[in-house]
Amino acid sequence: MNGYPVLSRLAEVSGFEQLQKLVRSHRTMVFCTASAAVLLPFAVRDYQLYLSYGPGGLPYNAFGWLLANTLRVFSREQLSPKPYDDNKLPFADESGYLPTGFLPRRESPRPKLGSHPVPQRQLEQLPSADVRQELIDRFKQLGEDATEKGLVEVKQSLYERQHKALFVPSARHQHAVAQQTRGEISHVHAGLDGSVHVVLHPVDCKTIFEQGWGQRHAFSGADLNPILPVNIPVNYLLIYAPRNQAEVDTVMSIVRAGVQFMTGTREALG
Structure with missing residues (x-):
């Protein structure tokens, strides 16, 4: 057929017309295939990012990753201290628990966090293994001391389920x-991250924001029931x-x- 250019051209046109017919008759399949080709590399990178956080409150697998992405629609603003100016918040008319003027300004810009609302993790400014272990040991010791005083009990986190x-x-009010x-009061993320979730007085929350030591959880102040059995107050912060x-x-x-x-x-703790 190479010796007959006119016939070759007709064959090309005929093949293109067949391709058009195939696309028209299988539009959904073609659209899904094309979309998958475009989105698959993004999905793979996003899934790898999710796994890089380490185990958290959601399943540490593809199902957990899909759920984390689904929950993005419930994410709220995390960096403004304005919510703590609301005098309707519980205890807003009382003084906080951080000593006045005690908290120093954090010496770096806020670290970048992962794009998924859960688990909430830092991607940079991570501690060395020694510093992280020091935090874990001190947190454990605080738990033991406060338990002896009858102030706390130590058990598996309801939010993280890993720590x-x-x-x-x-038995306490x-x-x-x-x-x-x-x-639940607080837990340390004992993997590579080393950040802390803690619930604080509204005045102390505002101080944390002003001094650059933390931010809200993406779901702080949101009621996710009955989607998830979680109700996170606006006082719930990532340090x-x-x-x-x-x-x-400081932490x-x-x-x-x-x-x-x-x-x-207001009893002093170790």
Whole structure:
């Protein structure tokens, strides 16, 4: 047929027309195939990012990844201190638990966080293994000391399900905010991250924001029931991972303020 250009051209036209007919008759299949070709590389990178956080509150697999992406629609703004100016918040008319003027300004810009609302994790400014272990050990010691005083009990986090958390004991009075979290006060993300979730007094929350030490969870202030059995108060904050001894001291002071607020005591903690 190469010797007959006219016939070759007719064959090309005939083949193109057949292709047009195939596309028209299988539009849905063709659209899905083309979309998959475009989106697959993005999906693979996004899934790898999800796995890089380490295990968290959602299943550590493709189902958890799909659920995390689905939950993006419930994400809220996380960086403005304005919500803590609301005088209708519980205890807004009382003083906070962080000593006035105590919290230093954090010396770096806020770290970049993962794009998924859960698990909430830092992607940069991560601590060394030694600093992270120091934080974990100090957090554990605080739990033991506060348990001896009858202020907390230590058990598996309801939010993360991978880490031990401090709780207001069930036998102790739980105020409105503690009831929202089912008593959970704080937990450390003991993987590569080393950040901390803690519930704080509204005044202390505002101080945290102003001094650059943390931000809200994407679901703070949102009621996800009945989608998830989670009700996260606006006081629920992520505290950025400490990178040195001085920052471990600061983060632990924040956790102690959380324990005091959630247990309703101004007793000094170790």
